[in-house]
Amino acid sequence: MRKRGSRPIIMPVHRRRKGREKSNMYSKGTKRKFFDGVDNKAVAASYSLQRQSLLDMSLLKLQLCHMLAEPNLCRSVLIANTVRQIQEEMTHDGSWQVVTEALGGSGHGPSDSLVDTEVLCQSPEQQDGGPKLYSVMGYDGCREEEVVTDKALCSVVVGDRAPALLLGTIGHCWDRGELRVEDGVSKDSGTGDEEETRSGEGAKMATGQVFGMFEIKNGAPGSDPALEELFSDVDASYYDLDTMLTGMQSAPKMGPYDFLDSLASSHGPVSNSSCRADLNELDHIMEIIVGS
């Protein structure tokens, strides 16, 4: 039995910056549609920075909450909605496209910020050059790198679009073999045309897989994709607690053995002959074995 002690809660101390009240501006979240002038650019850049930081924080939270014994669904939904919101806004003002373009060429800058979360997921030997510090987003001087998060799950090409990387990152962390991350991650560099729509989908997949986890967690624990393929024709709904409960609620008297009994009894007059034939055959075999 694990007792969870209370976590010390730390209020991060904000360094007082003269002039601009950063946290205020950030919490207000005024949407910027249009940049003009140098000043606005600086403001916009810091807003983007903070927005990215919030995105990273949210993704990290989503990953961590999966590691808990019983994730809090309400919290996960709220964080996922926040992530979705950020990604939508980033798509709207084009930063998402900038990110994906940059990555498409030689993405390194934005992947830096995403490396934070990625690094947490990888085992030490897989880390490429150690954890990188969070850096200001710079979209120049990027390079492609292939990141293998888990050979059983997927291989993510960083040269690919950012959401795919997100997926790879998230998927690796909380997949206990149940989620099919391969579906959402594209292995080829892909078509630039579909980038925007795919990024939306990617975000959806990323957040969706949070709740996919809640659904399919009932499945056989510790399975890996190889086994999944093997048993792909097995009806997974049996393991769905939901179905079982619905069944329980509507027909409380039926237990698992009752079900079998009812099956057996329903077959009564029809298969009697076949059963008898089987039994006779069995007797015959037994006789041979026993040698009587």
Next chain:
Amino acid sequence: ADIISTVEFNYSGELLATGDKGGRVVIFQREQESKNRPHSRGEYNVYSTFQSHEPEFDYLKSLEIEEKINKIRWLPQQNAAHSLLSTNDKTIKLWKISQRDKRAEGYNLKDEDGRLRDPFRVTSLRVPVLLPMDLMVEASPRRIFANAHTYHINSISVNSDHETYLSADDLRVNLWHLEITDRSFNIVDIKPANMEELTEVITAAECHPHQCNVFVYSSSKGTIRLCDMRAAALCDRQSKFFEEPEDPSSRSFFSEIISSISDVKFSHSGRYMMTRDYLSVKVWDLNMENRPVETYQVHEYLRSKLCSLYENDCIFDKFECCWNGSDSAIMTGSYNNFFRMFDRNTRRDITLEASRENSKPRAILKARKVSTGGKRKKDEISVDSLDFNKKILHTAWHPKENVIAVAATNNLYIFQDKIN
């Protein structure tokens, strides 16, 4: 002592139940006012302690089920015994608390120590007599309502018909009959066919205090739905939908999170309901759906700190709220062991602290203030000095008198009105 997770007075206010993280329930009873000390109001002393829920392991999902008591609700008293419902994440239990202060002595067929007497030894008959004994309070589980919730139960509410009650988890609301444990009716189901489309969960639910066909449930998006059980078996389509339009000037990435409703409570009159979101308490008139009639800011000074509060997870804290007996005042908790009371008539509010260091027993509580501006006055506390570990999530108000119970982490404080 464990962290208190729920506090609830019974219908008369004579008993106060608390549930904690370790699955225990502790019931306090108010002392009868004695003639010897007419000016001392009844104090609450421990009446009964029992282990309601034990930690369990769900083998199908390979997950621990916490024994923490999420909610306690008293049932109306029907005989000498008291009954309450207590629930953890998955299972609801009906406990009967009965007391004995007399025992019978002088049985004919049994000895004093319980052994059967030899029938041949019985030469005369006697009538057993009742003799006083030390008060013994025993709690026994009378019903166990299990296996009806896939997700975590966040609310239970006893219906005004005193026969049924509802239980709500993140995605469903079930209706139970108090006598029937092996099945329940599902009356609300907001689970999407594809879990990837999930964007909203149920956060609280409550039965109307007088109309047994009406209940409400609140959501993580800041909406409340009122449903009438007469309309359909599955109340997925609400009768009333309460939502305040968002203020576009204060929109941020945290808007949705802080709008998530953590508690919903009907007024005793049944005409209003109160909702608690992260920064405010709102009173709604059931006849007006488009906005609340009253809004009270609990700790508006936290609005500029939302990013930090998101980082340390405090933004997800679920504060409860409560009405006083006459619906003229409401109370809710905050951080730093502060709790706030609002008088609906005079519009006055007060911030008080539940702390042993800062107030002696029987001393009048001093009003506290959080300084929001640059200059901090004497006796004020600045926002950055607030202790976010000390949060008051659970409070309760006596149904008839001005007695309140405040749970501060693992301590329970009971405050009473000053006697003139």
